[in-house]
Structure formats: structure tokens, C-alpha cells
Amino acid sequence: MSAATANDGFSGLTRAARTVAAFAVALGTFMQVLDTTIANVSITVIAGNLGVSADQGTWVITSFVVANGVSVPLTGWLMQRFGLVRTYVGALVLFTLSSFLCGMAWSLPSLIVFRVMQGFFSGPLVPGSQALLLNVFPPQRRTLALSIWSITTLLAPIAGPMLGGYLSDNYSWPWIFLINLPVGALSAFLCWRHLGKRDAPGRKVRVDYVGIVLLVIWVGALQVMLDKGKDADWFASPMIITLAVVSVLGFISFLIWELTEQHPIVDLTLFRLRNFWLGSVVQALGYGIFFANLVLFPLWIQTQLNYTATWAGFVAAPAGMVAVLVTPFVGKWMGRIDIRWFATVSLLAFGTSYLMRAELTSEASFYQFVLPGLVQGIALATFFISTVSIVLQGVPGHRVPAASGLSSFMRTIGGSFAAAIVTTVWDRRAALYQSRLIEHSGISDPAFRSALDHLQAVGFSQSQAFALVSRSLGVQAYAKSAIDFFWISGWLVFLLIILVWITRPGASAHAHAAAVAAD
Secondary structure, eight states: HHHHHHHHHHHHOHHHHHHHHHHHHHHHHHHHHHTTTTTTGGGHHHHHHHHHOOHHHHHHHHHHHHHHHHHGGHHHHHHHHHHHHHHHHHHHHHHHHHHHHHTTTTTTHHHHHHHHHHHHHHHHEEEHHHHHHHSSSSSSHHHHHHHHHHHHHHHHHHHHHHHHHHHHHOOOOOOOHHHHHOOOOHHHHHHHHHHHHGGOOOOOOOHHHHHHHHHHHHHHHHHHHHHHTTTTGGGGGGHHHHHHHHHHHHHHHHHHHHHOOSSSSOOOGGGGGGHHHHHHHHHHHHHHHHHHHHHHHHHHHHSSSOOOOOHHHHHHHHHHEEEHHHHHHHHTTTTTHHHHHHHHHHHHHHHHHHHHHTTOTTTOOOOHHHHHHHHHHHHHHHHHHHHHHHHHHHHGGHHHHHHHHHHHHHHHHHHHHHHHHHHHHHHHEEEEEEEEHHHTSSSTOOHHHHHHHHHHHHTTTHHHHHHHHHHHHHHHHHHHHHHHHHHHHHHHHHHHHHHHTSSOOOOOOOHHHHHHHHO
């Protein structure tokens, strides 16, 4: 399917039809990304209801992540074979059906099977939505469409845990899956009605069965290792070592096969394009750092500072509000200014927000916790649209689906590594800090002794007072560990700016003229 063929099919769309299509695509993308995190806070509820342990219940998350990681890089091949719209709408319908089956699950094994289906069918949705928007909209309007799409991709992981917790607490856990039904049905209906008849025909493409098998092996082993690593104490576990070896050997075999195969399932030759590989690295690392902070920050304020899930949501909400307000301006100006400036602004905003969090203490007020999120809102409005534009700069139209799928896969892996590593690092740094605080805060320490005496004077027993002081030391230790992570996150993000400016410029005089003419 050539770029010209894809664009010609959508060229007759009215502005209203394009707007509805963009809304439908964004809605479907939001639903898919939401499901990557919505079940996380409900695992204990699901496990208890199904009569299994919480450790067994985590397979509900692992099964989805593994299946999703395998299917994302297949998007390019699927869209060549079946067409852009048919692949996207088909994946959306099957994802929605799988969500219904998840809500109807009667046991843990059945839920895991349905989550594998849900994860697999969700894979083409994010890269597929990018490819659709780039084909449906004329060049001068693509940046606005992609900027609106980018908000859904970054806000959905924030909304997922809040919505999942609310539904589990106030209704029942199946509703975290059943809420997908009306959303998925509406999105699929609108996409097919406005775009279905204009889809370019697919073409027969040779199936790289060996490549698919190798992909399933190394990605599956890697994702299970990352998801189960912390619980198994990482490389102290023979299982984790085995999974790591299988993943590395599988990855090497996959690379060799795909680089020598005439019709590879994943087009690795895209890495010959400077903007593609640099942009994908920036996107994967930037998103990974963001996702790690997205995991750590609410975990810190809920487990150590006694914030409820609702109030943790209030802390995160202003970032989304700022992003919504800023996005229209980003879409208006992005075609006129070198795209690297927008990527730089997004990384500067992300880094600044992390360094602002590094100044927080366990005694900080609600407003002090909110303030970094306001700065982060600027990053949310500019990060994805700018990095996607860099990644796809210079990619031929017929290779855009493959490029979108491969860059999305790298981002998925970045998020998986970040989520797996962050809590382990946080716990171990906190344990180190706590041991140091205890060493310097024994019974002979005047401050420690004074705190015990004060608590006993107001009615606590000696054991109760000791427990409270120890709890206070633990809170300080976890705060110090979190601050270390925020500080490192900020400076790592700043370093990514160097990679941005190694890429080629992403805006041209032609794009500028087109944007002006459109206005």
C-alpha cells in the first residue's frame, strides 16, 4: 500500500468527518492505554474475589503486558495485509469483545486467557491511530490532530489507577473491563462509518513465521522477567536468570533472522534513518522516566504520607488541565517552528517538574505537591507530538505504520523497564537510609530520647512510642529515596535534549506556508 493510495482514499473527507474520526481514534487510544494501568490497583480485590493469592493475581497484569508487547511491532505488517482502517477497527472490536469476556471471567485462568486476548488485540491501536491520523488529515492539520491524540496517551495512565480504584471500591472489579464496551463500540462505529469505505485495499504479504515465534519468545520472556523480578528478588532467583538468558538469546536470534529475512515481520531497516532511531530512543527513555515517576509519586504519597487514592488523583489532575489548555497552541505553531524546539521544551518542562519534586519533603502541603504537576502539564502537551514528529520525519508514507509500531514497541519496553525497576530501587534506597537513620538515632540519641519522652507524656506506652518514632524514621527514609529518584530523573531528561539536537530539523518552509494558507 503506497502513501499515495492511502492519502487519495481519504482526500474527499469533509472537515466534520475528519474531526469525528479524530475523536473516535483518540477515544479508542485512550481506552487502550487506560487498560494498561486500570487493573493495577484492583489486583487484591480481583484475587480475593476469585479465591487466589495476590501474587497469583498479578498474572492479570503480566498476561496483558506480554501479549501487548508481542503484538505492537506487528502493526506494520497487519496494516499492509488488511489496510489501515480494517486493521484498526478490527483490533478495536476484538479488544472490546475481550474486555467483555474479562468482565465475565469466572476464575483466574479464564481471566488470564481473556487478558492475553485483550492485550494482543490492543497492540495495533496506538501505532494504528498514529498512522490513521497522518493519512486522514492534510499536512497542515496533522500536528493539531496528533497533539490532541498525545494528550489521551499521557493522561490515560494517570486516570487508570484512579478509575480502577473507584470502580473496585464502589461497584465491583468486572466494571473495570465492562466500561470499555460503550467506548469501544462508539469508537469502532464512528471510525468505520466515516473511514471504512475509503480504506485502501490490503495486499498479500508473506508471513514471517520464524520471526513471529522468535518475537514471542524473547518479548514474552523479557516481560515476565520484568513483571515478576521484584517479587522473586531478581537475579537471586533461578527463574529470573533463566528468563533473562532466554530473552537475550531470543533477541539475538531475532535480530539475525530479521536482518537477513527477505520479508521480515518487523522492519529493522528503519533504524538506518537517523531521526527514527534517535527519536525512538528519546521517546522510549523520556516516556520510561515519566512512567517511573507516574508509578512512584502516587505510591509515595499514598503509602507513606497517608493520601487516599482520590486525593492522589487531585494532585495529578492539574497536570492534565494544563495540558488540555496548552495543546491547541502547540498544534497551531508546531508546523511553523523547528520541531526540535518543542521536544526541547517538553524535556525541559519534564526535568524541571522532577527537580521541583526533589525539593519536596514529607511535610509539604497539598499545593506544594500540585505545583510540579502544573509545569509537567506543559510537557504532556508537547512531548508525544514532538517526538512522534521527529520519529516519522523522513519515513516514506508506506512505511509509517511499521515505523509507528516499532517506535511504540520501544516505548512499551521503556515503560516496562521503568515500572519494574523504580519500586525496587525505591525500596532498597529507603532500606539503606533507614538503617543509617537508626544507627544515628538510638536510645542514647537526645533527639530520639526526647521524641519518646514526649509521646509517653501524652499517653502512649513505651512500645507504642517506639513504634511511632520508628514509623517516622521509615517515612523520612522513603522520602529521601524518592527525592533521590526525582533528582536523577530530572538530570537524565535534560541529557536527552542532546539527542534531540542531533536529529535533522523537523519543519520546513513548505510546512510553514501550508499552515499559514490553512489559517
